[in-house]
Amino acid sequence: MTSQIYTFSILTFFGVWLLISIFCQFNKTKISTFLRQLDLFSLIPFWSFFAPNPGTTDYHLLYRDKVNSSTGSYWKEYKLSSNRSLIGALWNPKKRTKKVLSDAVSSLITLSKDMKDNEYKTTLPYIALLNFIASIPRENSATATQFIIMESYGHFTESKPVVIFRSEFHKI
Amino acid sequence: MEQFTDITFVYLCVKYVALIGILISSLELLYNWKTYKDDALFSWKIISSTKTSQHKGIHDFLSFFLKYPNFLGILSVQVIAVLLTFILGNTLETLLIAIIIITTLLINYRSIYGQDGSDQMSSIILVTLFIYSIDPSNYMIANAGIWFICLQAILSYFTAGFYKAKGEKWTTKPNAVFLIFNTSTYGSKPIASVLKDNAPMTKLLTWSTVVIECTFPLVLITGYPGMIVFLGWGFAFHLMNALVMGLNSFFWAFIATYITIIYCAFQIAEYWIL
Structure with missing residues (x-):
């Protein structure tokens, strides 16, 4: 009897998990939002790889510093994309950092469109990007830093990259 | 097998x-x-x-x-x-x-x-x-577990296909594959240069991705060797993602699910083959 209850419980567990997974793929309802809020450990998947609108542009993260009260230095880019190699198909530790930065940049762009001036400064992507920029080793004794996000349109394009986000200078 | x-x-x-x-x-x-x-x-x-x-x-x-x-x-x-x-x-x-x-x-x-x-x-x-x-x-639990992984994998491809079918760049203006390869983030300049001047190939690759993903649930009823079409496509897809896009962890996680798909397809084949 105990064995039967155990078997039934496990089968129910698989069934419920699968049903929640299916439900949360296709319905953005109050229930699915609530379920995702409960999902602290990312157990409800979302399988929309490159869909419906695939990423067709590249983001670029650039920063510049101020030393004391000088005007800002020239812009330096921290590359969000990396060169591919055959080894990268097996061992690709840089993808984690690049993915986090890309996700944070995309998230900041989305948030900044919906928020009033300065509201975005307390958001996670803004603080995370600023913290990351500030942590990059520097040769000079920079006192403040600023970053911008640019968008470019691929290898083969006639469109020029454009600035889509600019932070203020922040003390470091 | x-x-x-x-x-x-x-x-x-x-x-x-x-x-x-x-x-x-x-x-x-x-x-x-x-x-x-x-x-x-x-x-x-x-x-x-x-x-x-x-x-x-x-x-x-x-x-x-x-x-x-x-x-x-x-x-x-x-x-x-x-x-x-x-x-x-x-x-x-x-x-x-x-x-x-x-x-x-x-x-x-x-x-x-x-x-x-x-x-x-x-x-x-x-x-x-x-x-x-x-x-x-416990055979019931073991069997249900394999089906659970298999159905999650099938759901993943179907969902991806379903949302792609709603995307303009995948269907009405099918050039998503070129546009993805054209980026530095997930693309490849040599592949993008080939696709740039080959619109029919771009269209074929873009549409075939949508069609295979949307019809992926059929893998369970096409039997052997029919299932090879879907699993072979998936294997090539994840291998390419690992080689070109550097998405190495996808390869292992999804290839592991293919073993459960083969098991479930054989189990269904005992009753019905398309």
């Missing part, structure tokens, strides 16, 4: 293929150890500031494990547990997989950004392996 009807063999294959991917992922996370410091990209102080208002009790408890440098210990424990699972085989399997699951959930909780479908599929596989390892002789 008869081996794929043997439930023990299927679980063994799924376990080892998935664990290779999990080992690579956890070693990659450990390799980036400096980024978990408080003044770096994955600073727990910053990440936790967004979580403190929700689920405070759980958060405070987990914070101990997730702050720097304790988190490096969690990653190290996961690497050791995966290696021991390889070395010891079935000995202590349930305990070791439980440790891998706990460490995986902690990693998931800490990662607001940077997670992908392979992490979610790995969690699904690990939980199923854990349940199976408690009582491998």
Whole structure:
């Protein structure tokens, strides 16, 4: 009897998990939002790889510093994309950092469109990007830093990259 | 192919293929150890500031494990547990997989950004392996576990196809494949240069991705060798993603699910083949 209850419980567990997974793929309802809020450990998947609108542009993260009260230095880019190699198909530790930065940049762009001036400064992507920029080793004794996000349109394009986000200078 | 009807063999294959991917992922996370410091990209102080208002009790408890440098210990424990699972085989399997699951959930909780479908599929596989390892002789649970992984994999392809079919760049103006390859983030300049001047090929590749993903559930009823069309496409797709896009962990997590798809397709074939 105990064995039967155990078997039934496990089968129910698989069934419920699968049903929640299916439900949360296709319905953005109050229930699915609530379920995702409960999902602290990312157990409800979302399988929309490159869909419906695939990423067709590249983001670029650039920063510049101020030393004391000088005007800002020239812009330096921290590359969000990396060169591919055959080894990268097996061992690709840089993808984690690049993915986090890309996700944070995309998230900041989305948030900044919906928020009033300065509201975005307390958001996670803004603080995370600023913290990351500030942590990059520097040769000079920079006192403040600023970053911008640019968008470019691929290898083969006639469109020029454009600035889509600019932070203020922040003390470091 | 008869081996794929043997439930023990299927679980063994799924376990080892998935664990290779999990080992690579956890070693990659450990390799980036400096980024978990408080003044770096994955600073727990910053990440936790967004979580403190929700689920405070759980958060405070987990914070101990997730702050720097304790988190490096969690990653190290996961690497050791995966290696021991390889070395010891079935000995202590349930305990070791439980440790891998706990460490995986902690990693998931800490990662607001940077997670992908392979992490979610790995969690699904690990939980199923854990349940199976408690009582491998319980055929109903073992069988249901394989079906669970298989249906999650099929759901993943169908969902991706469903949303692609709603996207203009995939259907009405089918050039998504060129546009993706044209980026530096996930693309390849040599491949983009070939596709740039070859609109029919771009159209074919774009549409075939949508069609195969939308029809992927048919893999269960096309029998053998019909299933090879879907699984062969999927294998090539994930291999290309690993080689061109650097998405190495997807390959292991999803190839592990193919073993369960073959098992389930053979089980259905006993009743009906298209």
